[in-house]
Structure formats: C-alpha cells, structure tokens
Amino acid sequence: MDLKQYLTWALAMGITSSSLVLAQPAQAGRLFARGANGAAGAYGYQGQYGGRAGARALGYNAGAGIRGGQWAGPNGGSAQSAGAFGYKRGVGAARGSAWQAQAPNGASGSGYSKNVYNAQTGQGTRSSSEQFQTASGKSYGYDGTTNYTKGQGATSTIDTQNKGDYTVDWQKGQKPIVTQEQP
Numbered sequence: 001m002d003l004k005q006y007l008t009w010a011l012a013m014g015i016t017s018s019s020l021v022l023a024q025p026a027q028a029g030r031l032f033a034r035g036a037n038g039a040a041g042a043y044g045y046q047g048q049y050g051g052r053a054g055a056r057a058l059g060y061n062a063g064a065g066i067r068g069g070q071w072a073g074p075n076g077g078s079a080q081s082a083g084a085f086g087y088k089r090g091v092g093a094a095r096g097s098a099w100q101a102q103a104p105n106g107a108s109g110s111g112y113s114k115n116v117y118n119a120q121t122g123q124g125t126r127s128s129s130e131q132f133q134t135a136s137g138k139s140y141g142y143d144g145t146t147n148y149t150k151g152q153g154a155t156s157t158i159d160t161q162n163k164g165d166y167t168v169d170w171q172k173g174q175k176p177i178v179t180q181e182q183p
Contacts, residue, residue: 038063049073061089076104092119105135122150131161 026048032041038059045051049071056065064086072078083097094117100110109132117124126148131141141161148154153171160166165181 050079063087073104078102090119092117092124103135107135108133124148124150 026046028043028045030041030043033039038057040055040057042053042055044053050069051071052067052069054065054067057063058065064084066082066084068080068082070078070080079099079101081097081099083095085093085095087093094115096112096114098110098112100108102108109130111128111130113126113128115124115126124147126146127144129141129143131139133139139161142158144156144158146154146156148170151172153169153174156166156168156170158166158168167179167181169177169179
C-alpha cells in the first residue's frame, strides 16, 4: 500500500469512526498497546455537543493515523474536522487535514492542509487553503503551495483573495525573498 492509499484509507476511517462515535450516548474511551515492533492506540469521545475519534499505529519503519470530529453548538453553529497521516521509512510521508465550520449568524469557513514528502528524492510539497465568509457576505482567504527539497530550501506561492499574491524564496542559508506578484 503506497502513501496515497494510506492517506485515503486513514481519512475514510477517521470520518467513519467519527460518525460511529457520534451515534453513541455520552462516553469516552481509550485503548493503547505497545510491543517490540511499535505501538497502536485509539480514542473516542462523545459529549453533549459532539465528539471526536482517532486511531494510530506507529512502528520504526511505517505508521498511519486518523482522526475526526463533529460538533454542533446549542445556538446553531457547527464544525467538522478530519485528518490523517502515513509514513514508510525510505519511501516518504503524507499528512492531510481539513475542517469546516458554520456560525449561528451565517458566517462560515473551511480549510485544508496537506503535505507529501518523497524520501527517495528528498522533495516534497505542502499545500493549504482557508476560506472565510462573513455573515454580511464578504469573502476572505488564501491558497498556498510550498515546494521544498531537503537541504536546499523551498519556494512558496500565496494567492490571497483581498491582499494580493506573493512568492517567497526560502533558500538554505539565505534570508527569505518576498515578491508581490503584479495583477
């Protein structure tokens, strides 16, 4: 199973675990085990306004984990979040998370972040986005991507909705160079 499959599987399990925990009455629980080759654990919580659940299995050479949660406030607000990670020694690692929320007044927001690293090439990419809308309908947010190489540095691009677009050059041993893109 490659890292993308780990991440997809873990995220799906996190959402499923979150849904199962939310169907139970108020309760909490944890499980943990450790052995010669690694450790595994899981947790779940269900309360008056929502719950969360997660699981992970970690070893010296590989591991994966998931988490998810869902909340609903007494005045109508709600939020959901989920995340997952996976790694395999000598191959690489991947991590992802996402969230979304709605306020009682109609304001809302959502976001995600993901990071994929290839240990064989030493290269990786991190991307993230957050978007917000006020109750009056104004939108704010950004999309960002960073490409990096182990031992050398990184280059980031940040596209904002209201504050312009930027490129940041983060080379090893140098100060970051920020360039505002022209429209």
